[in-house]
Amino acid sequence: MKHWIATLALACVTACASTTPPEAVAPRLPLPGAAIVIVEPDVNLALLAVNARTIAKPDWSATARDHIALHARNTVAARGRQALTLSRADASAQARQILLLHDALRVSMRTAETGDPAPPTMRRERAWTLGAGAKSLAADSTATHALIISCDGDFTSALRAVFVVGAAATGVLAPTGLTRASASLVDLESGAIVWKNSIVARPDQDVRTAEGAQAFVAALLNDAPL
Amino acid sequence: MIARRTLLLSAFAIAGCASMRDPAPGAFRVGDGLSVQLDRVRSDFTPSGARKLRLLSQNGPTLDRLYLVGGLKPGEGLTNRPRGAGVYKSTSTAEYLHAFIVASVDALGFTAPALSNDRPAPFGGADGWRLDIATATGDGLAFSGTALYAQKGGRLSVILYLAATEHYFAAGLPSDEAIMASATLA
Numbered sequence: 225m226k227h228w229i230a231t232l233a234l235a236c237v238t239a240c241a242s243t244t245p246p247e248a249v250a251p252r253l254p255l256p257g258a259a260i261v262i263v264e265p266d267v268n269l270a271l272l273a274v275n276a277r278t279i280a281k282p283d284w285s286a287t288a289r290d291h292i293a294l295h296a297r298n299t300v301a302a303r304g305r306q307a308l309t310l311s312r313a314d315a316s317a318q319a320r321q322i323l324l325l326h327d328a329l330r331v332s333m334r335t336a337e338t339g340d341p342a343p344p345t346m347r348r349e350r351a352w353t354l355g356a357g358a359k360s361l362a363a364d365s366t367a368t369h370a371l372i373i374s375c376d377g378d379f380t381s382a383l384r385a386v387f388v389v390g391a392a393a394t395g396v397l398a399p400t401g402l403t404r405a406s407a408s409l410v411d412l413e414s415g416a417i418v419w420k421n422s423i424v425a426r427p428d429q430d431v432r433t434a435e436g437a438q439a440f441v442a443a444l445l446n447d448a449p450l
Numbered sequence: 451m452i453a454r455r456t457l458l459l460s461a462f463a464i465a466g467c468a469s470m471r472d473p474a475p476g477a478f479r480v481g482d483g484l485s486v487q488l489d490r491v492r493s494d495f496t497p498s499g500a501r502k503l504r505l506l507s508q509n510g511p512t513l514d515r516l517y518l519v520g521g522l523k524p525g526e527g528l529t530n531r532p533r534g535a536g537v538y539k540s541t542s543t544a545e546y547l548h549a550f551i552v553a554s555v556d557a558l559g560f561t562a563p564a565l566s567n568d569r570p571a572p573f574g575g576a577d578g579w580r581l582d583i584a585t586a587t588g589d590g591l592a593f594s595g596t597a598l599y600a601q602k603g604g605r606l607s608v609i610l611y612l613a614a615t616e617h618y619f620a621a622g623l624p625s626d627e628a629i630m631a632s633a634t635l636a
Binding site: 320321322324327331332335344354 | 472491492493494495507508509510512513587589590591592614615616617618621
């Protein structure tokens with residue numbers, strides 16, 4: 225069912241057609257020992273109520289944000305890179321603009337990945353960039369790259385779960401919660417997105433728990449060139 | 451910080467794409483009387499129901515937008531149901547038309563658009579006006595823009611380019627300047 229919901233959601237961003245201008249850019253990956261800025265993850269969790277309304281849960285979001293940040297730092301350190309952190313509250317005005325630009329870029333990257341076919345200037349293989357302003361994410365550090373993680377999720381309430389089961393018994397598919405995350409590794413010199421990934425959480429990857437978040441981050445960063 | 455709202459709105463905006471034929475390089479006609487030369491293929495994100503407007507983009511409408519509007523009649527606007535200053539009047543003064551541009555950018559989903567550097571500029575053989583624009587998305591992502599408009603035969607044509615101030619506006623401006631320079635009005 226989650227797959228069905230995800231497919232339906234992704235279908236909403238498919239559109240238009242035609243030919244393509246690939247932009248080949250050789251990615252500059254982090255060298256051993258390089259410093260990587262881990263931007264404070266952007267996490268927004270909510271409760272999916274019985275009437276399908278979502279109720280924001282700041283406490284869940286804060287807990288999950290801490291778990292995800294911790295495991296991202298541990299992953300970077302375990303792969304021989306230096307993990308630096310950037311709090312969104314402490315980011316400079318330009319760095320905040322770059323993070324907002326990344327949010328906007330995610331929409332286009334998702335369209336490029338899920339379009340069937342994707343719009344002609346937004347093919348899957350094209351390169352994406354945040355531009356030279358990405359340097360602002362390094363602040364005064366010697367970091368060469370930044371890791372940006374975003375996570376959105378809805379968790380089904382107990383009453384909603386009962387409703388979903390009842391609806392299913394009558395042949396009606398009612399949406400349940402879904403947790404989705406994306407990660408981007410950014411070359412701070414050029415602004416190029418050198419690696420990206422997005423996943424949907426499995427049932428054992430509840431980001432509100434330390435264990436679930438660890439499994440979630442492991443899956444998200446599994447093939448990251450950190 | 452993000453923007454679930456923005457992502458959802460963007461998804462709807464993208465899903466609202468009306469045309470399955472993205473414009474190829476060459477002559478491209480829009481609405482009543484506007485024709486431009488496109489230097490490269492563009493992705494078409496024109497909203498459903500738009501008859502005299504085309505929304506093209508290189509990187510997706512959350513990053514850059516090129517609105518081409520051909521031959522609006524009095525009572526029409528850049529959105530399907532224009533209101534207030536976003537309604538074109540054929541007797542409009544330059545002052546009213548500047549306000550029309552501001553109201554239209556606002557109606558397209560941007561916040562507090564501000565105009566600067568307004569100056570006369572040719573538009574397809576007509577006497578038009580050129581304006582620079584500073585605005586932002588609802589989430590605060592700064593956008594820069596430039597607009598070129600002219601009235602001919604009681605109809606208004608507009609070329610409006612808006613893009614994220616960080617990287618994308620400057621990256622796309624030369625191409626969109628060339629489109630403005632290529633415009634003809636019938």
